[in-house]
Amino acid sequence: MSKGDERNLDHCLKCSTCHTQCPVVANYLAFPGPKQLGPELERLRLARGGKAPFEIDEALNYCTNCKRCDIACPHGVKPSYYNIKNKAKLKGKSLNKFRDWILAHNVWWGKIGSQIPSLTNFGLKFPLTRLSMGLVGVANRHFPKYEKKKVIISKEKKEKKALYYAGCYASYNEPQIIQAAVNILEACGYQVELAPAACCGTPMVSNGLLEEAGKLAEKNTDIFLKYIQQGFKIITTCSSCGLALKEEYAHMLPGEKSNRLRKNIWDLFEILDEEGILPFSSSQKIAKAYYHVPCHLKAQGIGVPAANLLKAIAIKELIIEDSYCCGISGTYGFKKEKYALSMAIGGPLFQDIKESQVPLVITDCGTCKLQIEHGTGVTVNHPAVILENYLKKTQ
Ligand code: SF4
């Protein structure tokens, strides 16, 4: 956290708007909410010379890091960042700490699990595996399937260059998103390379491993800046990865480096919108679908560029809904003690989808997809996977 973040506290007028928008407050009355846990607690700490002579509230563990409080604040305060900082200082139960450490390093399990995906997927259903996971505090719920697929990329050199950053979910669970993004970018005239960076660090941040996340952010930033210097734009299809690179890194590494990175990160559909490129033809539209806006896409403040394209190109009737949180928040919904709360938060979204009677839901976030499929049974796809089918044949 930078000094700028601390000065930002003075903009809090205690209006409670953030409190009313917090999905945890609405479903768990013991949660004090973003105003109290964020700016209020931080002000008290600073008033006491930064020594924190009071215990950090354990309720912080229930903050999902959804960022809806940051989006809601009319004065530009970001309560979630104080929560993240103080969460990292919480002691907590050692078994939960161990489980959180496992979940925070999902990139390792993804790398291993996607080597022989059929074996991993079978193993994850095995009752003994489930029992062991339950013993360390992992919820008994649907897990993402692992998948391995070779991505085909053109070797043709072009003036426009894109470094595509897929993130963990697309890399290890749904590589067809990578292929779809590469095909779309190539149709837009880009020479594409896959980013050699691994996890963006969001699971570490959410699980209180702020120091480790900071080191990873620095390593990734250096990799990205080398490409930016060579004229590459960094493009992602994951809303949480995009938010981490644009916003979270700026809080962990304040300064010129993260500023330069921030200016060169784009969501795939944001860049298409910016450049006004439409490599699609709109024949044979899908009759009806539902678009769920991930909280971390909302927090980027770029609108809904994928939904706008889907509406124009691929879907006759697209219901765009941005008022609900699905409740999974990355690894949060995989924790035994938080599973019921995560499903309760997602409840209104599940109900709305069911009442809409749509055969298809579309969303940019891999974990939102898992939660929505788990809560509704309706198929969920990434917008890149849908829009790839509408690429002009001549491209
Ligand atoms: S953080 Fe923002 S929304 Fe929350 S109480 Fe303060 S001013 Fe209001």
Ligand code: SF4
């Ligand atoms: S980040 Fe989300 S869960 Fe955490 S305090 Fe803000 S609104 Fe509530």
